[in-house]
Amino acid sequence: MSHKLKLAPAVKNLAKRESQSALDEVDGLSAVVVATIDGFDVASAMRTGEAARVAAMASSISAISQVVSQEASLGRNKSVTIDTDDGFAIVYSVHRKDDALVVIAIAKGGAILAQVNYRLASLARTLEEA
Numbered sequence: 001m002s003h004k005l006k007l008a009p010a011v012k013n014l015a016k017r018e019s020q021s022a023l024d025e026v027d028g029l030s031a032v033v034v035a036t037i038d039g040f041d042v043a044s045a046m047r048t049g050e051a052a053r054v055a056a057m058a059s060s061i062s063a064i065s066q067v068v069s070q071e072a073s074l075g076r077n078k079s080v081t082i083d084t085d086d087g088f089a090i091v092y093s094v095h096r097k098d099d100a101l102v103v104i105a106i107a108k109g110g111a112i113l114a115q116v117n118y119r120l121a122s123l124a125r126t127l128e129e130a
Helices: 009-025 051-071 113-129
Strands: 029-036 041-046 079-084 087-094 101-108
Touching: 009 029, 009 041, 009 101, 009 113, 029 051, 029 113, 041 051, 051 079, 051 087, 051 101, 079 113, 087 113, 101 113
Parallel strands: none
Antiparallel strands: 029 041, 029 101, 079 087, 087 101
């Protein structure tokens, strides 16, 4: 099964650069993946793991957040944070006209939640505006 992206090559390249930049800049990150809302990897920067699996997780998490925001009449979904014993994951929705995207960052326990959240929000805004 394949997904035909409507994203311009320049946006895909931007997603790749921004993913790698976030991974390089923020201590404790192990993965940054940009994916379509149906779980296809668009761009990734990984220290560990498989981008395709992370993209699928991001899609599922985003879908749950969308349902919650709609059912609770909270407006358009933005982000979800999953906090665990050994780290956390943050998923941001990227609302674009051509292809809706999700961005996920996976961080180990030493990462600072606010720093990762700030950087990922910036990445999502950059992709929305591109």
